[in-house]
Amino acid sequence: MTKPRAPVGIRLVGISAVFRQRERGDVVAVDAVDLDVQPSELLTLLGPSGCGKTTMLRMIAGFQQPSAGGILIGERDVTRLPANRRDIGLVFQSYALFPHLTVFENVAYGLRVRRRGEADIRNSVTEVLQLVGLDGFASRLSNELSGGQQQRVALARAIVIEPRVLLFDEPLSNLDAKLRVEMRDEIRNLQRRLGITTVYVTHDQEEAMAISDRIAVMQAGRILQLGTAEDLYRRPTSPFVAGFIGRANVMRGVVRAVGDGCVTLELAGQEVTLPTPLPISGGAVVSAVIRPESITIGSAGQGLRGKLLNRVYLGDKVEYTVQVGGDALQIVRSDPPEGEDLMLGQTVVLNLPSAGVQLLLDMPS
Amino acid sequence: MPLATPGLANAFLLLFAASLADFATPLILAGNSLPVLPTEAYLQITGMFDLKGGAVLSLLLLVPAALVYVAQRYIVERRSYVTVTGKGGRPSQHDAMVPWLVWALTLLCLMVVLFVFYLYGLLLYASIVRAFGANNTPTLANYRVVFTEGMPAIKDTLIIALIGMPLGGLYGVVVGYLVSRVRFPGRQAMEVVSMINYALPGTIVGIAYLIAFNSKPLVLTGTAAIIIACYVFRYSPSGIRTTVALLQQIDRSIEEASFSLGAGSFTTFRRVILPLILPAFFAGLGVVFIRSMTAISATIFLVSIGWTLITVRILENMTELSLGPAAAFSVFVIAVVLVVTSFLNLVLRRATTPVALPVTVGR
Numbered sequence: 194m195t196k197p198r199a200p201v202g203i204r205l206v207g208i209s210a211v212f213r214q215r216e217r218g219d220v221v222a223v224d225a226v227d228l229d230v231q232p233s234e235l236l237t238l239l240g241p242s243g244c245g246k247t248t249m250l251r252m253i254a255g256f257q258q259p260s261a262g263g264i265l266i267g268e269r270d271v272t273r274l275p276a277n278r279r280d281i282g283l284v285f286q287s288y289a290l291f292p293h294l295t296v297f298e299n300v301a302y303g304l305r306v307r308r309r310g311e312a313d314i315r316n317s318v319t320e321v322l323q324l325v326g327l328d329g330f331a332s333r334l335s336n337e338l339s340g341g342q343q344q345r346v347a348l349a350r351a352i353v354i355e356p357r358v359l360l361f362d363e364p365l366s367n368l369d370a371k372l373r374v375e376m377r378d379e380i381r382n383l384q385r386r387l388g389i390t391t392v393y394v395t396h397d398q399e400e401a402m403a404i405s406d407r408i409a410v411m412q413a414g415r416i417l418q419l420g421t422a423e424d425l426y427r428r429p430t431s432p433f434v435a436g437f438i439g440r441a442n443v444m445r446g447v448v449r450a451v452g453d454g455c456v457t458l459e460l461a462g463q464e465v466t467l468p469t470p471l472p473i474s475g476g477a478v479v480s481a482v483i484r485p486e487s488i489t490i491g492s493a494g495q496g497l498r499g500k501l502l503n504r505v506y507l508g509d510k511v512e513y514t515v516q517v518g519g520d521a522l523q524i525v526r527s528d529p530p531e532g533e534d535l536m537l538g539q540t541v542v543l544n545l546p547s548a549g550v551q552l553l554l555d556m557p558s
Numbered sequence: 559m560p561l562a563t564p565g566l567a568n569a570f571l572l573l574f575a576a577s578l579a580d581f582a583t584p585l586i587l588a589g590n591s592l593p594v595l596p597t598e599a600y601l602q603i604t605g606m607f608d609l610k611g612g613a614v615l616s617l618l619l620l621v622p623a624a625l626v627y628v629a630q631r632y633i634v635e636r637r638s639y640v641t642v643t644g645k646g647g648r649p650s651q652h653d654a655m656v657p658w659l660v661w662a663l664t665l666l667c668l669m670v671v672l673f674v675f676y677l678y679g680l681l682l683y684a685s686i687v688r689a690f691g692a693n694n695t696p697t698l699a700n701y702r703v704v705f706t707e708g709m710p711a712i713k714d715t716l717i718i719a720l721i722g723m724p725l726g727g728l729y730g731v732v733v734g735y736l737v738s739r740v741r742f743p744g745r746q747a748m749e750v751v752s753m754i755n756y757a758l759p760g761t762i763v764g765i766a767y768l769i770a771f772n773s774k775p776l777v778l779t780g781t782a783a784i785i786i787a788c789y790v791f792r793y794s795p796s797g798i799r800t801t802v803a804l805l806q807q808i809d810r811s812i813e814e815a816s817f818s819l820g821a822g823s824f825t826t827f828r829r830v831i832l833p834l835i836l837p838a839f840f841a842g843l844g845v846v847f848i849r850s851m852t853a854i855s856a857t858i859f860l861v862s863i864g865w866t867l868i869t870v871r872i873l874e875n876m877t878e879l880s881l882g883p884a885a886a887f888s889v890f891v892i893a894v895v896l897v898v899t900s901f902l903n904l905v906l907r908r909a910t911t912p913v914a915l916p917v918t919v920g921r
Contacts, residue, residue, distance in 0.1 A: 290815075
């Protein structure tokens with residue numbers, strides 16, 4: 194903690210991981226991915242299980258040899274370097290504390306391996322334990338700690354060696370919901386303070402949005418989209434990202450008319466005119482991504498007509514389900530007025546504000 | 559009950575294999591009236607100098623032994639549970655049994671224990687009387703025999719056991735680690751080969767060692783080395799299995815954590831894996847030592863004028879019907895085994911009490 198080093202970036206160049214399996218043949222876990230992690234940035238790899246995010250992390254850590262491509266940490270090519278010489282700190286989902294050592298010795302481990310002096314070790318460990326709020330726990334064993342405390346020890350153990358890169362593998366998934374929120378804020382604050390370049394793996398989009406500078410959404414071994422939480426939420430480039438980051442209604446439609454930066458779509462048999470920057474020609478099939486909170490619902494006026502299927506009153510908001518053609522759309526209305534008189538089964542009108550709809554050209558498949 | 563099935567099956571198979579291969583018990587208790595394969599093989603070789611005949615007889619033993627081994631592996635293979643994940647937890651205890659059943663089981667166990675103690679008591683008694691059953695005057699003459707005539711055998715046995723013990727313990731831990739953690743070609747084969755020595759009846763192993771090291775390139779017959787080698791390779795499998803079992807319970811990420819903190823494979827093994835499998839190491843030490851003190855079936859083929867063993871002396875005494883010295887020898891063996899194993903337990907308890915690691919760099 195004494196002398197902060199200049200943060201470095203991580204660069205993955207065309208990196209692949211292929212697992213040979215007897216029954217299923219070769220499984221491509223990571224498929225020629227390029228990725229630049231900026232110095233002192235917290236970048237999250239987000240995706241469903243099996244998307245390759247953990248394999249990516251293990252390749253950066255050095256536990257998985259890439260089948261192709263290279264990894265640079267700063268200016269150093271670490272592709273062939275074993276894990277113990279990569280100068281990384283790693284926090285595991287299972288904490289992976291050494292069960293035979295005390296909290297102090299768990300944290301001191303990396304320093305002892307580096308043959309630091311005893312006084313030096315004592316200072317560093319005490320300081321880091323204070324940083325994670327565990328002063329007074331130094332002589333405990335790991336099985337005498339709660340899950341959150343154990344994860345703090347794991348965190349302290351990873352940062353005390355002042356690694357160039359911090360890696361997190363689903364660190365919060367074994368904690369309960371309340372603790373998860375608390376710990377993720379702590380991790381984020383600590384990371385900001387230390388300025389260590391960090392790669393964080395999770396399948397929880399809320400966690401990813403809360404903690405990250407940038408998020409890489411992964412699917413089937415590829416990065417589908419990379420950007421800030423707001424980028425991904427407001428401007429998803431694929432229905433998958435739209436559905437994975439927050440809630441989204443995705444409706445398919447055909448372009449009927451084009452003109453003046455706007456298109457007229459046929460959605461569920463009704464015509465809607467929306468602005469789009471995309472170069473779209475008539476007859477194209479598009480997906481319209483509509484966030485539930487951007488739709489206004491009313492009983493009369495201009496817009497998409499549908500049937501109100503369900504209405505859930507939650508105090509600070511109301512959630513509606515409206516059937517439009519073959520689609521059931523989700524609508525959220527915050528801060529609902531008192532005495533709203535929409536009835537189940539009645540026809541409602543949905544107004545799509547032009548800014549709240551993202552049009553995606555369907556890939557020819 | 560379904561959870562206990564593998565344990566029961568294992569115990570059953572072990573007992574089956576043990577009684578199949580047991581050598582000393584039938585030789586002493588049954589004599590000629592109930593010839594069993596292991597003793598027949600022994601008599602073939604020592605009595606008639608018929609190495610081949612003995613080998614054939616012991617090969618017959620191989621078939622059921624192999625079957626048991628395969629069955630046992632099949633059962634053991636099916637269970638594998640990681641319970642030490644680095645997530646600390648507290649062991650839970652259940653009391654699901656009805657009280658009367660607990661009492662009945664306790665009573666049963668107590669009776670077995672009492673019977674065992676009765677046998678040991680008889681042994682002790684036999685060792686301090688002139689002639690067991692005929693002349694019950696107390697005497698120390700039997701022990702005088704043990705510590706005069708028997709001294710060479712005691713010395714040899716202790717030397718062999720004390721050399722074999724650390725070798726066997728270390729060998730067990732290293733092989734166990736290699737088998738369960740390091741991926742290399744022939745891993746499976748190594749595991750099987752390492753277990754074969756244990757699974758085979760001692761008679762076969764003894765004859766095999768005798769034949770293998772009787773001629774060039776490695777002539778070891780008649781030396782202490784052949785006995786030590788036999789003990790180390792034959793009795794370290796229990797250390798191997800304990801190591802494997804312990805390692806199966808240790809989550810891989812604990813090792814990875816060590817690597818990520820900058821430790822190499824060797825440091826990781828010494829500072830993380832070794833302390834965690836220390837119980838296995840000590841179990842290995844204990845088993846090799848106990849076996850070195852008590853085994854006979856394999857090594858009876860390997861002793862020579864230069865190197866003999868207490869157990870062989872006991873057998874000799876028994877065949878000469880001098881019960882007293884035999885009992886005295888036995889009491890001596892039991893005492894040594896008790897002392898050494900409790901010492902090992904003490905050291906193990908000391909070693910596994912978590913304390914700060916010794917500092918590598920001075921203050």
